[in-house]
Amino acid sequence: MKRLVLAGGGHAHLHVLKTLAGQRWPEVEVTLVTPYARQIYSGMVPGWMAGHYRLDQCAAALGPLAAAAGVRCLIDSVTGIDAERRTLRTASHGEIAYDVLSLDVGARVDSSMLADSGASLLAIRPLEEFVVGWQRFVDAASARGAARLAVVGGGAAGVELALAARYRLAGEVGAAAAEVILVTGSGLLPGHGPAIVGMAGKTLARHGVAVVAGYAAGSREGLQLDDGSSLAADGIIAATGVRPAEWLAGSGLALAADGFIAVGDGQQSVSHPGVFAAGDVASRIDAPHAKSGVYAVRAGPVLSANLQRALADRPILPYQPQRRSLYLLATGPQEAIMSWGGVAAGGAWAWRWKDWIDRRFMRQYKDLASA
Template sequence: MKRLLLIGGGHAHLFVLEQLARVSTPGTEVVMVTPSAQQGYSGMLPGWMAGHYERSQCQIDLRPLAVAASARLELGHVCAMNADRRCVRLDDGREIAYDVASIDVGSATDLSWLGLAGAKLLAVKPLEAFFSAWPQVLAAARARGQIFRLVVVGAGAAGIELALAARYAFARIGVDAAVSLVGSDSGFLTDHAPAVRRHVLVVLARAQIAFHRGRAVGVEQGLMLSNGQLLSADSVIAATGARAHDWLKRSGLACDESGFVEVDRYQRSVSHPNVFAAGDVCSRHDVEMPRSGTHAVHSGPVLAVNLLAALQGGTMRSYVPRRRSLYLISCGARYAVASWGRWSAKGDWVWRCKDLIDRRFIRRFSRPASAGSPKA
């Protein structure tokens, strides 16, 4: 009996479970280790913050997917991995051995410069922690009785969406709030076309969100910028760069200089061919692949095929990242900006398109079609 260990319940592994529900895998035991049976969907997080969705609408229940795939769900955090011994250790002390493993745990938020903000600091990852903490921020803002100051650090698409969602949420509940956005000296949305940046600047100005350039360091009062300016804050949301999980660096897997698992075109570890990785947790040297949830989604079907090939034999498929990815940046209200290469658009209709795509993704994995049906 071979064991396939799926580490994490990320987007790519949803496609793996879907494929395992369709295909018979005799002689294979499938185990998924994940902290929660409810997988939060990052694409709908800003919409939930703004009040457009209930929390349940932004989550996927992994339990019926696991049942349909004949997989055993183990709840817990992986805290160590020994790739040479082919096993992982969970935070409760359990060890799980594997023959083939796949890692889809995303990345952590880089808080290296912000730690001194203390209890005011709220990282956007892990998502489950953010889902639990944001209502507390709203409650504190409502109870304050005077202006509530929120600073979002990170001026990529995620940080901009969070700042605009927060501003909209405060206005919706009648809270007097000031929201600021802090980005690097190079500005914001550096990987997007100038027209996209212009659209977003207009939206930020309308929402009265101040944009500050420069490195931010956490201090007791909030943030200190590299130009010496102090930004007082009651809450600081970190949407800063991705950081690799510490246990990966000690796993024995070949990792890049930042600690992300190096994989080949088959999403397979370059040092341990029985280990695969997808999404933000991995990196490739043969192609440029920005850290984006779109790659976890697009690589999922390829990963599913390659895991089955590793277990049963067969031809593996290469994952070829798309030259351009479509980004739909939500802007607090039911309004969004689209970005695809040098093309951009904006308006209520863009938000409706995003809403349709997001709901379709959730719906796809909320009703496993193959549950209870014979496998091929």
């Protein structure tokens, strides 16, 4: 019997569980290690913040999914890997030995520069903590009748979170009392084309989100910007860059320059053939790409095939990530901006499209878990 350990219940591992639920792999004992009993789908979080979804609509229950897949589910966190000894360390289940290990544990948010803020800090990772913090912030704003929120980070997540927050807070305390500021660092949507950047800028202005360029650090009143000015805030959402978990550094696995696991064209570690990684925790050294959910989802099928091949000592399959990806950014009300290949457009139709894609994605795991 060979031992496969799935660390993390991220997007690619949802696909592995679905594959196993369809057909078990003979002579393989599979264990899933996940700190939470559910996987919250980030793509629907702005819609949940805005009030368009209930949280249970945005989450896949990992226990029932693992049960359908014949996988042992441990509610625990990986705290270390010894790649030479082929063991994982966990917070409360000790060491776990593996023959093949697959990592889909995502990334952390680097919010260290905001740590000294007097305002309550809401980091978007882990999402389980973010959803609790956001609900608390909304409740406090409603009780006060006013909100001053700063969102730090001008990437796609920062834009969506600022727009969702403004829409929700305006509904709770009135538009005049709902102040939302987006602090963008080097600028809005870095790495994206001018069409979507322009449309996002106009949309933020139309919905009453103030945009400030500059780098922010935490201060007693809220934020201090690099031009010396201050921003008062009751709450700060940190949608700043991602960083790897600290324990990867001592794992013995080869890491890419960004500190994430260096993988090759089969999502296989370049240093340890028995280790695979997908999603934000992996960096493809042959074909670098952005860390986004689209790539994590697309890596699922090849990861699944290659785990099965590695367990059977068969050659692994190469996989070429897509060069361009479709972006659908929720903008607060039931509207969205779509961007593809340098073209951007937006409206209620784009929201309906996004909503259909997201619900379809979630449905496949909900149906399996309830079967």
